[in-house]
Amino acid sequence: MADQPGLNVRMEQVGQAVVVTPEGEIAYTEATQFRQWMRKAHDASPERIVVDLTGIEYMNTPGVATLVEALQSAKKNKYRLVLAGMNTNVRSVFEVARLNTVFEIVQTREDALA
Amino acid sequence: MADQPGLNVRMEQVGQAVVVTPEGEIAYTEATQFRQWMRKAHDASPERIVVDLTGIEYMNTPGVATLVEALQSAKKNKYRLVLAGMNTNVRSVFEVARLNTVFEIVQTREDALA
């Protein structure tokens, strides 16, 4: 899972939660790699996955799709998926797609872990 | 002297020095505007002009030319021109042009005002 030019990902366990922190952009070329990270987070059988998007300047629909997939896994396996730290542009993608009410979206990583 | 998309400039008096702080990039389209700011700094008859380049991500030779002009004015009028806060890319432009030994170049704005 070598990092590509556009995306760097960190993953850490915080209590029963797994925090995934991607940095850069999640667009067409990075979505495949990001999907693998989200699967890895899922495989850790957490009670909660927090995706801290503070470091994501840009996301388009291939990126959003990976998060919708992750949400479907979360629902099926009854754990929470929380998205934190979206910038205005990323948030507006979720709004246009009417996904802002489907996802649990909070301001900060701290809020997501509370 | 309305700011253009690429460049924002602040100018302030600190003791006998004038500090010019451009932010963004100084390339072809911004060089004219930046030259006007440097003339304004000159017109304040300072003992020293400090150009704090910390906020400049990119500069090319039209930008460098404005600073060479400013250096010529400084020499003629016997005041100091000090450049601070260059990032690696900006510094390498000065190095290729062999101007790194012609200008007084320091790390930080504080060094420049010392």
Add this chain to the structure above:
Amino acid sequence: MNESERREAMRRGPLHGPDLTLNMRSDPRFLTGARGLIASVAEKIGLSSTSCAQVALAIDEALCNVIRHGYKKRSDAPIWVMVWVLADEGVGAGLRIVIEDEAEQVDPSKIRGRDLADVRPGGLGVHIIREVMDVAEYEMRSPVGMRLTLVKYDRPSPGVEPAAVGA
């Protein structure tokens, strides 16, 4: 000019050639650069930062779709992106962008996103393109391929509401 004539005029665009043409292979490695190019031009001609971000997103979604759906992920097929800077004509700065490919032709009415109430991973790109642009029209190109015409004004011209156009 009534509303439909005005929309048609926006779609048709200026008579002169594009100010900028990017001819790229359908290689995903070029997507970030293409998007950045358009965003930079949008910024330099004075579109608001929100509009710049929206245009960049729309271009990116449209190019992703050409690569995935049009060319089935082939990376060596041609894509043309033509850009016209629309002068201020009382409606603020604007850009007209035409994207053409040589991919298989599809009925433009088939190019549409999923029902937004039915939450699934895909089917969002076309919604986004239509929502953020003032004009987004697909058509078959002659003799092969598809053409997407996009127009974005900073302020919508009177009588052309983006919501109405994009719906």
Add this chain to the structure above:
Amino acid sequence: MNESERREAMRRGPLHGPDLTLNMRSDPRFLTGARGLIASVAEKIGLSSTSCAQVALAIDEALCNVIRHGYKKRSDAPIWVMVWVLADEGVGAGLRIVIEDEAEQVDPSKIRGRDLADVRPGGLGVHIIREVMDVAEYEMRSPVGMRLTLVKYDRPSPGVEPAAVGA
């Protein structure tokens, strides 16, 4: 292959068409976007961040010169930027970029910077282009205009020292 044959092969480049062509008007508002496009492609094909910055700078300097010297600041004349991604051939990732214009022709030997010891505002762009690229060659284009061929490999190919080429 001896050194001069190798340099000539680098200058000539691949037989196939460019992977990316940007056809832009000589409008300074497009410079940032053009530079960003090339920097992004350089990054995505795996050039080091130093090389990316160098290529972007060289392109920017070259385009500024076409606008200022070639077209005397006319903003509506054509410039073509063609980009070939050079596959790894034992010398790392590389880009070949050809910039063409329809401006007045000048003797390529007249395109040179000032003496660096003589500190004056101008005359630096050509020095920078030659210094940061492995190949930088001006020639007259047929029937009109000039052509600049630029090549940058992440590691110089053996026998082709950038310093020697750029001198």
